[in-house]
Amino acid sequence: MYLKNRTLTYTKTCSPKEQIEKLKELLKTADAVLIGAGAGLSASAGLTYSGERFLKEFRGYKTRYGFSDMYSGSFYPFETPEEYWAYMSRFILVNRYDVPQLKVYQDLLEAVQDKDYFVLTTNVDHQFQLSGFSKRRLFYTQGDYGLFQCSVPCCQETYDNEPIILRMAAEQKDFKIPPELIPKCPVCARPMMMNLRSDGRFVEDSGWHKAFRRYEAYLKAHKNSACLFLELGVGNNTPGIIKYPFWQMTAENANTAYACVNLGEAFCPNEIADRALCINGDIGFVLQELKKIL
Template sequence: MSSPTATARFTSAYSPTMTDSEHAAAIERLAQAWREADCVLIGAGSGLSTSAGYTYSGERFDRLFSDFKERYGITDMYSGGFYPFDTLEEYWAWWSRAIYCNRYAPMPKPVHRLLLGMLDGSVRARGGETAGSAKDYFVLTTNVDHCFQRAGFDKARLFYTQGDYGLWQCSLPCAQVTYDNEQAVRAMVEEQSDMRVPSELVPHCPRCGRPMMPNLRVDGSFVEDDGWHAAAKRYHNFLVRHEKSRILLLELGVGGNTPGIIKYPFWQLANANPQATYACLNLGEAAAPPQIHSRSICINADIGQTLTELARALRR
């Protein structure tokens, strides 16, 4: 991965305002880059989840967490994760509901499935034939909602760098081990009352007895278990294998909070490989540095709608 120092020269970026005709031309350029690519490397941030319906504030939050909003003054799911609850019973009432809504409940929109359909070649042209061949691909994501695997993506092609709502870990932690939580989370959601879970459902580490916590990268206690390291190695191997390939670097909804994980490395990969194309799909934040301007496609629009237009272009 690239260090902040190594990417310092990529400080100047542009974000063009596009007319309808320029937007349509960008979709066609992206479709052409997709057809010509040997492989696709997807970098997915929170904007992709938002496009798929996983909004953390507004109507969805009010519908799912109105009781927490009224009692504690919490106004969104992100800040609620840092609320200093007085008891573990309250803490897990919040977290079990947040995990269930964002990890186990039905996916609001089929954005990820649409993307997979283009990658595996199952998107069909008007005549019934496939709109393109399957692509060698890999997904690097900071999202923790596990939407890619739930949509059918190959687990061996995914690297969740920041954790997974479906896992928890020791809060110390006493070991680099994570634990599946689906059964426990569903029980907490079912049995919580007055924004508390029964005390007997509060999870504790089976090794040391300390309270558990979600396996999310919020501080230095984040556990990188064997599965995390295996995924990191597969990602590295993908980069090595395609170092000189015609690669499409497809960045979806990556903002400025953690640019060193996806955005800056993608810029560097595009700059180092003259056969690479960098595509940034991001509502309100589509940008690329001047160094790779000629091989960049920036589309400032909703990601789900853009992917729908891309699928339509590939069918033609």
Template sequence: MFSRKKTVSSTNSSCKLQQAKEQIAQADAILIGVGSGLSTAASLTYDGERFERLFGDLGERYGITDMYSGGFYPFDTLEEYWAWWSRHVCYNRYDDSGVPLYRELLSLVAQKDYFVLTTNVDHCFQKAGFDKQRLFYTQGDYGLFQCSRPCRQETYDNEAVIRAMVQQQRDMRIPSSLIPTCPHCGAPMCVSLRVDDTFVEDEGWHAAARRYEDYVRRHRHHAIVYLELGVGANTPGIIKYNFWRQVLQNPKAQYICVNKGEAFVPQKIAARSIALNCDIRDLFASIPHTS
């Protein structure tokens, strides 16, 4: 559908930045697609100083250099596995750092007909006060357990257990009594993330998917802004290619892509698109708030 050839906007185009701000301020309906770049802009980084501060001991013992790669480390025991994952979940799901930038985004769209489609799993949208009925987390939630088999399409809130694991771990191991197991089959639990075909799409997931599909259906012929923030190339079919297709099919739609170093648009929709190679925070500055 789209040519391999891409058009890239000027990195320092203040005119394009102002145009994007005006489109957002004037829009009645905004479909927001969000990837990990927004949380990175909010300082929820997975490497560098933050990793060393929160995971330095685990990194030194296992040779792990960042949080992302640590999620794939083959720990020998479940006690070690959950020492890692309890910290990972606690600091990225239950810590409030990073929330102010998400609140800044909310203040721009709170009075508009918005919906959020995201591959992020850190739940910053709900922590920032976004309406739960306007969110679709496609790839899971750090705050949920599921059966690792899985024997059922069910998920379970994990905050109390995760916090206990963090508080009670010693020598980078949790007490064996805290290892979570499925209440139905007894298999080990895992964090509910889409890493393979065992990911659980529970009723909450399907309800959110239906709300997203209904939002798209209602606006498919309307003037609407597709605002893409920090979406990379790991899973482009979920947001990026999806947005391109919808904008192509709706001549009244506008597309804004903000991703420092990775902002581009296909030529077929370039006339109705703005690609900004800038910090996401630059977009929020000076846009009239609707709160």
């Protein structure tokens, strides 16, 4: 319904300062703020999968296997499980465990902490909780780098992986982990996999369903509220999770507003343009400037 007529609302007619002032007013007048966060938010915070960060952490993999970014490496056809988990343990370590609190997330929390907020995110790097967002206000739809699941799966359970990931990363040699560290399901002994939504095997465990129910309750409670749908760094890989629902809910309630901050991908349909703010810019910069004027 909303794909044919895109418009860069405010982007061409307002200066960056005016746009950020407008965002401040939207936050100020909103009864509730529903944040929709995609990969662009973490990228703005510095969690990029290519370039200098890839070379710093995985230069040897580029030389040996030929791939040139972390994401491609996670799909590389390694010949053995020992090689696969040597790479994935390092990938998980640098993107989930060996990561400090990121300023972009802290600035976002400061902007909404006095509001009745909720976070819907496709990110799997745990940054919201690491930065102090309440777990009860977070629905992580696509999984978590910090969880394993059975690859079959034989059950709807997930398992914290930090201890074994740290061992894999510490004990690997020549791009391989010791065979005894290959993770296996404690129920059926088949191979484990990451709890990431990539196919029909994704496990929605009890924690996932509790978060989903909290999200449904939040939407129900604010069905007629002056809610701000704040979309940050959401691309077009999975628009049906955040982007399209945000557009639809904005269209259905005249009390709501929609704001999108995304470098190179800030747009909305004409149907909601009169209640939309699209900022084509770096999220970190926008939040930093917003922090100054709040």
